[in-house]
Amino acid sequence: MTFENVKEFLESEAGKASEVTAYLQGLNPLTVARVQEYIDKTPEGKSWVDSVRDKHLQKGLETWKTNNLESLLNDEIKKRFPQKDEKELEVEKLRAEIEKMKHEKQRESLTNKAIKIATEKSLPIELVDFFIGADEQTTVSNVKVFEDTFSQYVQKTVEQRLKGDGYVPPKDNDGKQGNLESLSMEEYIKARSK
Known part of the structure; x- marks a missing residue:
């Protein structure tokens, strides 16, 4: 029997039977060392492990936030801004x-x-x-x-x-300024109305 014959048998319905699959897996068992080798040496393995880690980390972070973050924030707020009592x-x-x-x-x-x-x-x-x-x-x-x-x-x-509108005393007949004290009230009014 050649390798091609064995390959055809494994790909056939008879070769996919559970007994043959169990036998082949027993020849090369799945171990931690083989999984570690797959993760370290292949980009697909590294990518898969990173995605699993991220999922677990995100879940853990959400759990921590739910359980602890609010109380830590409240404690810090109280520490920075203490409540004042009635006396204060x-x-x-x-x-x-x-x-x-x-x-x-x-x-x-x-x-x-x-x-x-x-x-x-x-x-x-x-x-x-x-x-x-x-x-x-x-x-x-x-x-x-x-x-x-x-x-x-x-x-x-x-x-x-x-x-502007200042008062100028009337002049005498000879052209000189008159004296206000010498004017009568009527003369003053006439002079003022001119």
Whole structure:
């Protein structure tokens, strides 16, 4: 019998019988060493083992996340942002109120200072709220800027009035300026209406 005859027999129905297959597998049994050799020496073996490892790793990671991750996150959050008890919350609330009172007191003091300066310099007191700054120096500076601007405005307005529609006393018959004190009320009204 030749190798070709044996090959034909194995490929036939009779050769595929369980007895023949069992005999052939007994000649070359499947062992761990043979599987390891297949994995190490063939790209198909390496690829197959990597895919099996990935499946198991992914499943293990999902199980770990389900069992442990939430508790670890909660522990870390508590460690970084500890819960405040009622006493700490009350202390924070009191501190905020004290800061608010200090701010109001400072604002009141600055308002009084601005009113005092505005009164001394004859500035409109109604505008004092616009002068108040973060501190006394800023408030005084704001009042000074307002004073300068306000006085310049008043000066320009006065100059415009004097240039434009100012009163010119009437002239005497000889062409000289008349004296207002010497005019009667009727003469003053006539002179003014001209």
